[in-house]
Amino acid sequence: MAKITMREAISQALMEEMDRDPAVFIMGEEVGVWGGTYAVTKGFYDKYGPDRIKDTPIAENAIIGGAIGAAMVGQRPIAELMTINFAFSAMDYIVNQAAKLRYMFGGQFTLPLVIRAVGGGGRQLGATHSQTPDAIFAHFPGLKVVSPGTPEDAKGLLKSAIRSNDPILFIEHATMYQVRGEVPDGEYTIPIGKSKIQREGGDLTIVTYCKGLELSMKAAEQLSKEGIEAEIVDLRTLRPLDMEPVLESFKKTNRAIVVEEGWKSYGVGSEIVSRIYEEAFDYVDAPIIRVAQKEVPLPYNRTLEQAALPQVADIVAAAKEVLR
């Protein structure tokens, strides 16, 4: 086991898959000469050259549409959106094309496509550049949405995504590239569509993913000092959603909170809570609480931005509330 950063984990996954399969290439804004705006593809341009590391114009439709086309004719493109906020500029390609082309043509087309995108708030980038709109993308059948919370998962899931024959949106978090964690030595993959228990505990279940995992782990530590043991289920994949570990944990604890960075209304938490009520109603001992972003576009001012984002203290308070 080696301890590496999220950035290194993602970078390693990309490199290993590029070395393994010549059909894999990367296209996006500033992925090459610049080395990636988050330095994930630093050194790639020198190693693989401009054919495999394609610096594109600022043209999100051409990036996603182009990657879809290349995938349909047999290549395995990794399209990078500089941030997930620019996915809205390419929404038609993601929603109307990537998610539907296979189904609509009776399975004739295959789209082995990965869209990597950085999301998340907390960097004072203002309302258009700070969003966590993951739930929107998870709404569409035909698209898979992956969003890891640890370096180990990021590496293993990204490798699986690149090998997958379906279009996958892979969402990273802008404030997590320095997060360190153990990753297995040597080759490994992690299956897409499997939730995972990241921490065991018997008092309540915290369902979360990505940035929410980082916050929930910290909250669980604090709770533990007060004698409360939280079990943390990391969704890792938002679609297809694996409810098994969530339900299993909930049937044990009978109390849950859901933590996500995105807005609460119509969010990931809304889905999880409904599913628990639908599938494990008899086990509910307390109303399930959602911890999420306040219902405002994120402001630039640091204090206001932090006030709008879910915090460790909010999770701790919610945990105590469901245990009351």
Added chain:
Amino acid sequence: MKKEQLLDLYYQMVLIRRVEERGAELYQAGKIGGFMHLYIGQEAVSTGLIAAREPRDRVITAYRDHGVALNCGIPANEVMAELLGKATGMSKGKGGSMHMASVEKNMWGGHAIVGGHLPVAAGFAIGDQYAKNDNVTICMFGDGATNIGYFHEALNLSKTWGLRVLWVCENNVYGMGTSVERASAVTDIRQKAEGYGMKNADANGMDVMAVYEAAQEALAYVRKEGQPYFLEVDTYRFRGHSMGDPERYRKQDEVKKWQENDPIGIFRKYLLDKKTASAKALDEIEDNVEEEVNKAVEFAETSPEPALEDLYADIYAD
């Protein structure tokens, strides 16, 4: 142009430069956060351009907007306060560096989605056309923005519908780290306007007088003909794309060469050569700017943070 007006242009360019130099220091000191894109090197573009507008002409630009904001008459105090995220900023601390606007000054923002504001600019002109006035909308954007679909939709619409927009492309050679020749099918960007049958011209963006004259001609055409116009302005940003740009994509020699053509230096020489003002008079302007910027920093630093309940203010009008 009258002497006072010329000196005012000099004042504005120096003001932009000093506000941004201080802004950069405050950023390094951690008092400004987020993305901050400096306009240093490009001051002559918006200064010349906006000097040619009538107050009723609307201005809209991208995130590299401090200079445009100052040229439009937003006080340095408010610009600095917005950079620091204070309640006294023109966007009440919610917008930051990239989102400066003042409806009162007919400055409609600072927009951070590349190319996103171009169809909106066309929309201003639709509104004005509908109101049957002859206001012009001046829409500024970078070279990189001409590669996104928004640009093409907006240009096409403006020509088809006869909208009064002056499209101004600030060609500063790069969109982040990608040079125009690596990203655009044509390096003379105004050829794209040619494709839409739009009247166009180019101007030296390091020379404020050249920009001013080109803008005057363009604005007169747009107003009179009720047609859009495309102005390509050649310029260069002396600093990185934003704070913390590793600048691996360009050589320091290239940057130095452009810096020898400093727009403020060029204009200073012009004013001295024409004997419009003495060196002493220009130095005095610089001293005054220094003082104004000091005051702006003090104003910003002593201004209150937005109140916590303002988090929920201004989400909806109703």
